[in-house]
Amino acid sequence: MARRAGVPDLVERARRGEHLAVARLISLVEDGADGRGDPGMLREVAAALAPHAGGAHVVGVTGPPGVGKSTSTSALVRALREQGRRVGVLAVDPSSPFSGGALLGDRVRMGEHATDEGVFIRSMATRGQLGGLAWATPQALRVLDAAGCDVVLIETVGVGQSEVDVVRLADTTLVLLAPGMGDGVQAAKAGILEVADVFVVNKADRDGARQTVRDLRHMLTFGDDAGGAGWRPPVLRTVAARGEGMSEVVAAIDEHRVWLDAGGERDRRRLARAEAEIQAIALEQVRARIGDLRGARGLPELARWVVTGRTDPYRAADELVAALGRD
């Protein structure tokens, strides 16, 4: 029987580009985040990755269902590979209960990249406890980053608020639309207009593509600062199924990357993201510690005081927070 590899060893092997080590690390953070594995594993993997992450450019790929996100992601991978770049793909589906850990499914899904040593593909779906995906995704991203990917694509499969949350992890966000879907209104509703750094009108060989591009450009003149001060999101046309227009998309991503670096915007975004991540983890820690106090001294007695009118819930909460500090 093979000895279970330790985290530092796995990280070393992932850095050398070993696909199995990458897959194993992502499984560890998934299991740690959704309650099926050791929650401490999230910490351990994050700690081991910290010195080795930060080099990848993270690109979010989002848009309403049916615009061809999967096809576009696959075509983007091809275009990036033609330039010799190492590419990671996280396909995140917050609305699906199916685990995407299945490498087989990923290979079928992106069959053409299955045997390419320079491509790392992973599907992640909600499993186990709610919210697990939110904890696992940033660490999975760091795994692909540490594995030396030049670009990591995060493709959201589902729709809704969680989709926007996932996209917040990206340096550059592509918003995909397609002709004749009432896209403008849909996109505005989904709140994805504001997060777009690059618009891609896919299926541009279809009727109405020109109109969709015009509508988008018109809308952009109203939101002058969309995408950050000084950056006006371009509106590109692709036919991803035939690979048309993909090199222009790659060029737009690179242009945005240059803009991010030049004005210090990348740094600002990454700092804001790190602050948000630290805060979320800290709040979760506090929540867990309050949970611990529940069974022991503290909370039950305070609740008794509130019920009997000896104190009120606000003063009781003060006591509780003070007790956390003393722990």
Add this chain to the structure above:
Amino acid sequence: MARRAGVPDLVERARRGEHLAVARLISLVEDGADGRGDPGMLREVAAALAPHAGGAHVVGVTGPPGVGKSTSTSALVRALREQGRRVGVLAVDPSSPFSGGALLGDRVRMGEHATDEGVFIRSMATRGQLGGLAWATPQALRVLDAAGCDVVLIETVGVGQSEVDVVRLADTTLVLLAPGMGDGVQAAKAGILEVADVFVVNKADRDGARQTVRDLRHMLTFGDDAGGAGWRPPVLRTVAARGEGMSEVVAAIDEHRVWLDAGGERDRRRLARAEAEIQAIALEQVRARIGDLRGARGLPELARWVVTGRTDPYRAADELVAALGRD
């Protein structure tokens, strides 16, 4: 110009049953909770009320739209008044942005009780910041409790999860259904079957009432412990618009109250509720303190360390929580 009354003075007057003082106190907690007034007012009112609350029996009235919740609440008030009990009503609408502080609207809505000194009616709706209602409702409940109400009815106007949350404040929860609405399935979906202590099939003079009662009873045989160990929710029939069956509903509420007291279940529920309330307030305090750290030392530096790979977000969160304790 009249001097602005202090909170202790208002509480004294509310305890003597002065309607204006009750209304004023509820406005203070509403304003404090939704960001339009002094957030400290929530604390001040809660502290002043603590010694005087806990006597009222809190009854939640919920159910899908169209079952006649308003009419039933009004009929219940009448039935309780006939027994000389003092009654408070909180009509909570988490889905509406309209402020219900308007006494006029309340009086129109429950016109017949408008001049009754023994009835306190207040509508509360979402206004100002999201979630404000969740903080205001428990304190508004305490105001009516301290005002000497024997029974406080909380009627939810909206639908969805927030509805279920509001009902959690109740000692006894009535779930209203009506014939021919596919109620069983609807109720099961809304998750209100589990929270019901008493089922009321309203509009029982309509076709299908018998079937709805039968369906409910059938469903209840599958969920043997619905409503707590040893209590089997009765299924009653009313025609609230004509006041029919209301005394049976009052009797069922009283029966449930006796059951709650006898087995210590009321105490257990109130303790659990107090624990949840204290926890929520404590977490909110921690969140606010983390927000304070954001602008000052601490968080920005930790974020910088994470971005540069000097530490990982989990260790950074440890630091942040430790900093909270030192404050």
